[in-house]
Amino acid sequence: MSAYIIRRLLLMIPTLFGIMLINFAIVQIAPGGPVEQTIARLQGLDTGGTSRISGSGQSEVRSSSSSQNSKYRGAQGLDPELIAKIERLYGFDKPAHERFWLMLKNYSSLNFGESFYRDAKVTDLILEKMPVSISLGLWSTLLIYLISIPLGIKKAVKHGSRFDLWTSSMIIVGYAIPGFLFAIFLIVFFAGGSYFDWFPLRGITSANWHELSLTGKVLDYFWHLILPVTAMAIGGFATLTMLTKNSFLDEINKQYVITARAKGLEEKQVLYGHVFRNAMLIIIAGIPGLLIEIFFAGSLLIEVIFSLDGLGLLSFESVLNRDYPVFFGTLFIFTLLGLFIKLVSDITYSLVDPRIDFESREV
Numbered sequence: 001m002s003a004y005i006i007r008r009l010l011l012m013i014p015t016l017f018g019i020m021l022i023n024f025a026i027v028q029i030a031p032g033g034p035v036e037q038t039i040a041r042l043q044g045l046d047t048g049g050t051s052r053i054s055g056s057g058q059s060e061v062r063s064s065s066s067s068q069n070s071k072y073r074g075a076q077g078l079d080p081e082l083i084a085k086i087e088r089l090y091g092f093d094k095p096a097h098e099r100f101w102l103m104l105k106n107y108s109s110l111n112f113g114e115s116f117y118r119d120a121k122v123t124d125l126i127l128e129k130m131p132v133s134i135s136l137g138l139w140s141t142l143l144i145y146l147i148s149i150p151l152g153i154k155k156a157v158k159h160g161s162r163f164d165l166w167t168s169s170m171i172i173v174g175y176a177i178p179g180f181l182f183a184i185f186l187i188v189f190f191a192g193g194s195y196f197d198w199f200p201l202r203g204i205t206s207a208n209w210h211e212l213s214l215t216g217k218v219l220d221y222f223w224h225l226i227l228p229v230t231a232m233a234i235g236g237f238a239t240l241t242m243l244t245k246n247s248f249l250d251e252i253n254k255q256y257v258i259t260a261r262a263k264g265l266e267e268k269q270v271l272y273g274h275v276f277r278n279a280m281l282i283i284i285a286g287i288p289g290l291l292i293e294i295f296f297a298g299s300l301l302i303e304v305i306f307s308l309d310g311l312g313l314l315s316f317e318s319v320l321n322r323d324y325p326v327f328f329g330t331l332f333i334f335t336l337l338g339l340f341i342k343l344v345s346d347i348t349y350s351l352v353d354p355r356i357d358f359e360s361r362e363v
Contacts, residue, residue: 005343012339017104019335020328024100027324034090034116034322039083090116090324103328112329117321122329125314132204132310136302139225140232148237149283152244157271159249167241175238180301183231187305191227199227202307228306240283247279284348 027033084093091099106113112122155164188194191201200206204224205217212220251257252275260270300312311330318326 005347008343015339016335020104020332021100023328023331028096034324035086035092037322038086107332112332113325115326116323122325125326126311126330126333129309129311129314132303132308133312135204135225136228136232136308136310139229140236143229143233144236144240148240149244152241153248155241155245156248156252171238171241174234177234179231179235180305182234183228183302183305186227186231200224204308228302228308232302244283247283248275251275251279
């Protein structure tokens with residue numbers, strides 16, 4: 001197993017390099033970078049956004065015939081020296097390959113730089129937003145497991161019954177509904193949209209949260225999480241429930257179960273004393289993968305809809321604003337964390353089921 005872990009750790013380096021290189025290349029050809037946005041502000045769209053440019057007053061915004069050939073759209077009429085100053089501010093005075101290698105060098109020491117527009121370090125922004133995303137991912141995963149495992153077991157025991165058919169239909173419908181659409185439905189019905197006003201519409205805590213008692217803080221925290229966690233979890237029930245059901249059906253038909261029944265054991269003893277332990281191996285091993293999937297893939301739209309200031313919203317805004325340090329910093333961390341979680345998931349599989357041998361695999 002140690003050789004497999006070492007191979008996977010070494011493979012992370014070219015994988016991470018390739019992902020960063022592809023995204024960096026795409027960014028280079030995408031229009032509307034930070035230089036273009038600053039030029040647009042200088043042209044009158046947002047004059048307040050240029051305060052970081054030292055000494056760049058209106059006196060520098062003067063017509064120059066030599067700027068007509070500028071490589072930036074909308075730069076006509078601006079002093080070329082001002083354009084060069086803007087390029088130096090955002091690091092675009094260097095060629096692309098040099099900027100890429102400098103970025104990788106800084107990232108190797110976990111130096112992700114500072115945001116172009118938020119006047120804060122990228123690591124500080126990530127640490128600030130992480131509790132929201134962790135709350136959504138953790139409680140959504142817990143809710144999915146608490147409901148899907150008992151439901152899958154009962155469906156396996158009553159395979160082919162009316163209960164099995166009806167629950168399967170409900171699961172399929174829930175799986176077909178996008179999480180963001182279900183979130184809108186919850187807001188309309190339960191967050192003061194058109195019917196009931198039972199839950200808050202935005203945020204993860206109330207404005208007076210710091211004034212509440214410890215019990216009040218806990219209740220307020222979960223009160224705000226009920227709708228977004230429900231919206232995130234609705235699509236995760238189907239896969240885990242059917243996986244649990246199929247795992248139990250596969251174990252129920254094995255010889256050791258027939259032998260246990262022949263010895264006169266009660267059905268509950270057979271089910272939870274023998275079948276449960278073996279059927280749950282693959283389900284338990286899949287917890288890391290499910291958590292990282294919900295944590296990264298499902299939080300963006302939910303955070304936007306419920307105005308939750310988490311990592312998904314931070315990444316989305318960094319793309320819109322062309323805040324490259326935040327964009328590449330979060331991409332690097334997400335990718336690295338995802339690769340490690342995948343490795344942990346494989347190790348968990350081998351721990352819960354020794355029959356799985358990764359040593360014989362190439363990667």
